[in-house]
Amino acid sequence: MADGNLLEVRNLTMHFTQRSGWFRRTRRVTRAVDGISFDVRTGETLGLVGESGCGKTSTGRSIIRTYTPTGGQLRYRAADGTEVDLATMPSSKLPEYRRQIRMIFQDPFSALNPRMTARDVIAEPLKVNKVAGGRELDDRVVELLRQVGLRPEYRDRFPHAFSGGERQRLVIARALSLNPRLVVADEAVSALDVSVRAQILELLVDLQRQQGLTYVFISHDLSVVEYLCDRVAVMYVGKVVELGSTEEIFARPRHPYTQALLAAVPQPDPTRRNILTQPPLEGEVADPADPPPGCHFHPRCPFAQEICRTDAPPLRTTSDGHQVACHFAEQLTLDGLTGATAGRDDEQQA
Template structure:
């Protein structure tokens, strides 16, 4: 059963199967490969068209790598990535360039993702020139439309990135990503470098644009609060693997995997009454190195409910009654009720 069937019932836009990325670790003068960092380790994920998938995890979980793999900005070690009916991993350079018109990206830091030597209007025009071959007046009008779309005055087209605040520039980066009217936009931590008040303007904009244009998002963030606000579904990654994936409200209000529970309880709620009445699950230790992940379930070294089977066997997929896919030995694959105590 795929997530698309479990979820909204729409056709899958992106279907990733067994996607793996191992980065070689090279040492010495001869650049000998002495090991591999398993950044992404066999991930299956489906994004239905027009829906948004939030992807959370801590640094080193492989979430950004997964986003770049989805767009084939880096080459996967193995696995297939179907975008509609073409396998992105097998496309030749020319067809890959052509398909990029339908899949775009918004990066974390707008100041480094916009060329400081080009005017912002020129940066927004780049996909229009490259992908749609627009020139002259037509190009200019379209750039102006895109500035209006992200609620900025088109008169700012000739300005340079350093003249904008982080929030404004990120809105321009969104305009660039939407220029070719893509079906999928991968947003890699789009608000984590912004201040609280400007963060809100970008989140609102992304949410509005999805309503207006029906784009699918892969929304990568470490902040579950932000992800829940913009996502239909949420995936949780730990050490290169997807450990839980399901409807956003289900994952947020009744997390199944012990890691998701710990992650949620670790985020302080900005309300002293609520926050001080919660019992926090404090995980022991640090994230193990992805170059040498623990055997069996990657989470077993820090899991409060660890059993012998967890150390030896990779946990199987279980689908719970609310449609959440979980990889945990505590949850029987039959889909019976959750055995783990629910998060506070």
Template sequence: MSEILRVEGLSMRFTGGAGLFGRRNRATVHAVDDVDLVVRRGETLGLVGESGCGKTTLGRCILRAHKPSAGRMIYDSAAGPVDLAALSRAELRPLRTEIRTVFQDPNSSLNPRMTVRQIVAEPLVVNRLASGSELTDRVAETLRRCGLRPELMRRYPHAFSGGERQRIGIARALVTEPQLVVADEAVSALDVSVRSQILNLLEDLQDELGLTYVFISHDLSVIQHLCDRVAVMYLGRIVEEAETEDLFEQPRHPYTEALLRSVPRPDPRLRRRDDVLPAGEVPSPSEDFTGCRFQPRCPYAQPICAAEEPESIPRCHFTDELSLAGVYTDLRQTS
């Protein structure tokens, strides 16, 4: 499978400005720190981790909502490979139709003063891709693909349910016929009963249109259902990357094991092993670290973990020695 995006040594740092009472706060936050990542054409790559781990910032860098502080993002565009990180705003403009996003909250991402037709048609108008009857036809066809009746396009967002609004957001992302879609918590704001419908829609659209997804979520059950591969982020770095089935079956980093322990078990006889859950909160990304970043919370930490950070993924000195529990381990033990 060919690559559509290769991320190399990507970093995103934010430097604080004025603080309380006008005092200067020059602390540097390492939101994304030296990330390497490959996205294959036609797949769904999941990005997971606790809040504050940097997954949303990484997604915004891919979209070039943020200009990275360092690194490269080699994207295989229709015109050939380009480094997204090095492009100016003017040079990025033609690529805005190829790389699109689906936002988390359909209630806040849709302009209440615009009709559905205006919302979905806006990318076509801004990029001068269609006008007149052709524009209306493309909007109608995209709405139909997303499970919405085209005759309702004259209505405003408030006339639709939350799931229907998210379908409108998906239609807006797909109306330009993109290659790569970054979805940041695209179903987390929806009712549980609606989530499966939207996930199934995303899968159907991927098969029909040949889309590639980068799917950002903290919900591992969603990641397990939708994604082909998963990259686990912790404190700005990717600590593990694997095929979805392999990662859920046999994690190779203690942090991944801890995340999997949070997945609800269908069997009430199964009890969580609290000794593998990490204590405390994610440290501030403005701190300077030596050694493994997960070491202060890791139940398997040894002296070397505080002194040296593992260079390769999985980022654990003892990945070949530990026998970590996957999400299915307890199920096998009780069967």
């Protein structure tokens, strides 16, 4: 593994097979993740973005091994410095690494057992992994509640007594209970109101700075991604079509699909609204069980030519270090968000 990388994803595939009939023959294969590669650097936040059905959630669940990948590698640098492949690791050895890689789910209510108090929710991973018990366990629960901005006296409440934002803070506390190194956040703020969403994003940033966390942040909301993420990987029908720094992606996209996603981002600041020179994106995401030949995006792409319909473009690095899967990336001039910068950088400078 390269120095500075915590996780290296190489040619990862996650295919789901549907069988039917008397002999249970394979009838349909859904290629949710279809040979993607990217790195996650220690201490950074990498965003995975795209429309519903693009494969970003399946990628996240493969990383934490809720799903067993059907191919590829997940090279992970463990806390002791050893390098392991999570993709092929037998289930009997996974618990050790599941303490280091945790997940924050989209819906905070369904992620919590309604019969368990806040104390039980946070304490369960600690007890299952035999990390703490007795008074030490109680002290750890109180500490975690305070870290996520909840009052310690709330520990005897059940999930229904918390607001949506408070429940998400509780989910975050549970995810952090085992001192993970990598956190996969799957649409962690999409179910929250705008004002509460901003508070949770601030919390995630603060926790990352305090504990040195590394995030893989899955979202369809590019305004959230712009604020939180250092780099962005854009996915479409199971493949990464563009990868670069947040500033590069937002200011100067190279793939027509990325440009279409940016065009849908609301811009309340008039100085950041663009007069789009490209038509709005039409059509639906291709079926991952029956994707079109060539570039999967070509039926919706206003720039598609004959080669796009026959040859799938590889993810390649351009002269300026940007990664893009488009035959005409260097020839296209696409609209970005003028003046786009990562909001976190602006705050840090202030």
